[in-house]
Amino acid sequence: MAKKKFTSADLFSSEYCQYIRYDFTNSSVEGLSNINYSIKGSGTSIVGSFFSKGSTVIETHSKDEVISLDIDNKEIVVRPTITLSSLYELLIPQHLFLGSVPSYPGASIGGCIAANVHGQNHVKEGCFTNNVKSLVVYHPDKGFIECSPNKNKNLFDLTIGGYGATGIIHEVRLNLIDIKTNILNVKTITFSTLFEAFQLMEKESYHYDYLHSWCDMSIANRTKQPGLISLGRYESGIKVEKYKINNQISKVHMPILINVFGTRLMITVNKLYYFLNTIRRHKKILLHDFIFPSRSNLFYFSMFGKKGIIEHQVLIPKKKARNYLEDLMVIIESASPSVSLCHLKVFSGDGSLLRFDGSGYCLALHFYNDSSGINALKEIDKIDLHYGCKANLIKDSRLSVGSIDKQYSEIGLFRSKIHNHDPLVKFRNNIINKVFNKNG
Numbered sequence: 001m002a003k004k005k006f007t008s009a010d011l012f013s014s015e016y017c018q019y020i021r022y023d024f025t026n027s028s029v030e031g032l033s034n035i036n037y038s039i040k041g042s043g044t045s046i047v048g049s050f051f052s053k054g055s056t057v058i059e060t061h062s063k064d065e066v067i068s069l070d071i072d073n074k075e076i077v078v079r080p081t082i083t084l085s086s087l088y089e090l091l092i093p094q095h096l097f098l099g100s101v102p103s104y105p106g107a108s109i110g111g112c113i114a115a116n117v118h119g120q121n122h123v124k125e126g127c128f129t130n131n132v133k134s135l136v137v138y139h140p141d142k143g144f145i146e147c148s149p150n151k152n153k154n155l156f157d158l159t160i161g162g163y164g165a166t167g168i169i170h171e172v173r174l175n176l177i178d179i180k181t182n183i184l185n186v187k188t189i190t191f192s193t194l195f196e197a198f199q200l201m202e203k204e205s206y207h208y209d210y211l212h213s214w215c216d217m218s219i220a221n222r223t224k225q226p227g228l229i230s231l232g233r234y235e236s237g238i239k240v241e242k243y244k245i246n247n248q249i250s251k252v253h254m255p256i257l258i259n260v261f262g263t264r265l266m267i268t269v270n271k272l273y274y275f276l277n278t279i280r281r282h283k284k285i286l287l288h289d290f291i292f293p294s295r296s297n298l299f300y301f302s303m304f305g306k307k308g309i310i311e312h313q314v315l316i317p318k319k320k321a322r323n324y325l326e327d328l329m330v331i332i333e334s335a336s337p338s339v340s341l342c343h344l345k346v347f348s349g350d351g352s353l354l355r356f357d358g359s360g361y362c363l364a365l366h367f368y369n370d371s372s373g374i375n376a377l378k379e380i381d382k383i384d385l386h387y388g389c390k391a392n393l394i395k396d397s398r399l400s401v402g403s404i405d406k407q408y409s410e411i412g413l414f415r416s417k418i419h420n421h422d423p424l425v426k427f428r429n430n431i432i433n434k435v436f437n438k439n440g
């Protein structure tokens with residue numbers, strides 16, 4: 001069997017793995033006889049949760065990605081390989097789309113389900129699970145199993161946010177939401193501390209459809225963490241404006257890795273970004289430009305040289321946020337890591353099993369992976385535990401088994417349910433190996 005190199009977006013993990021092609025329309029499922037498999041969607045998860053040492057990577061393909069579309073009942077049945085951008089292109093002219101979509105539109109629906117991703121207004125939309133009506137999951141020992149909140153609920157709940165551990169998501173039935181227009185009126189406001197930003201966002205989440213935030217960590221200190229929040233609301237009326245969205249999946253990494261964003265140049269880049277986003281405080285923006293802010297930014301991951309980045313995304317209990325943020329800024333001031341990006345979200349949900357969901361303030365920081373970054377992160381791990389935070393498994397490659405065990409209260413339940421479903425845990429990857437404390 002052929003082998004090739006798979007690398008995570010953050011450049012933390014790289015493995016030569018065997019791989020096979022799995023075609024949904026022509027699937028030769030009997031061929032799956034190896035012990036360990038990892039399933040690849042678009043392959044853009046930051047920690048590379050679609051491969052691991054010793055597993056055979058299943059590269060999924062489908063010629064016909066849309067099985068049926070029922071416009072009147074706002075329902076679509078698709079193969080999991082379909083990307084958000086292909087769905088956008090198909091559905092927006094019908095005034096339909098999905099809620100809770102992540103900022104990179106090249107993600108596959110299978111990847112969005114397995115990571116139970118979130119979008120640009122969690123308070124209103126929750127996580128991707130709210131889009132999913134039912135699934136067909138394939139496991140070589142069990143065959144095809146249909147599951148939904150009413151049928152095989154256990155498997156349904158384990159598969160959404162289960163990082164591919166239950167088997168191959170083979171078919172997906174999705175609920176669609178009405179989209180009257182693809183035009184948003186966007187207002188930009190500024191803030192001077194992260195705590196102020198979270199409070200503003202919490203209030204505005206109810207009044208706006210989508211929110212973005214950005215904090216300039218290159219000049220932040222204990223007393224000020226300046227940044228901006230963009231608040232988007234649908235324009236009134238029913239109108240789809242002409243748009244162009246690229247639905248080609250680009251390569252995660254460029255052939256040459258240059259360190260630009262891990263240097264002090266970031267101070268200038270951030271100043272420019274702040275200036276460009278505050279000269280005009282009111283704008284009209286097309287929907288996809290707003291909900292997919294990372295649409296053409298995959299090159300970003302190649303701009304840190306060979307060291308790459310570590311993204312640390314954490315859900316902070318609201319009542320502890322003020323103290324957490326004070327401690328965080330003390331760490332950042334003393335370790336002086338290079339933080340290329342910082343953004344904030346407010347969550348209002350319920351985080352069962354391994355899902356990165358719950359209620360709290362969600363903070364994401366991108367650290368250049370050098371010794372200052374790693375030292376800062378080690379201290380941040382301690383305050384995460386102290387304040388009862390939860391870090392996102394699909395964002396931070398460094399997370400240890402010990403810290404995951406402490407942060408995810410239902411991890412034991414997840415393990416035992418997966419063992420019941422598949423005693424050998426045949427579907428593994430960088431995340432699932434960690435959860436089961438296996439090194440391949």
Ligand SMILES: Cc1cc2nc3c(=O)[nH]c(=O)nc-3n(C[C@H](O)[C@H](O)[C@H](O)COP(=O)(O)OP(=O)(O)OC[C@H]3O[C@@H](n4cnc5c(N)ncnc54)[C@H](O)[C@@H]3O)c2cc1C
Binds near residue numbers: 038039081119
């Ligand atoms: C630039 C960028 C921006 C991002 N923004 C956000 C954001 O705003 N919000 C957010 O929540 N996330 C965000 N992410 C994370 C990203 O959305 C998720 O990691 C998503 O899972 C990627 O989808 P993929 O198709 O590339 O998945 P892959 O990397 O291919 O796989 C991800 C997981 O899904 C599993 N999987 C894929 N297909 C199947 C299948 N058919 N059956 C079973 N399991 C399957 C894999 O085994 C793996 O565990 C972002 C990532 C990037 C690179």
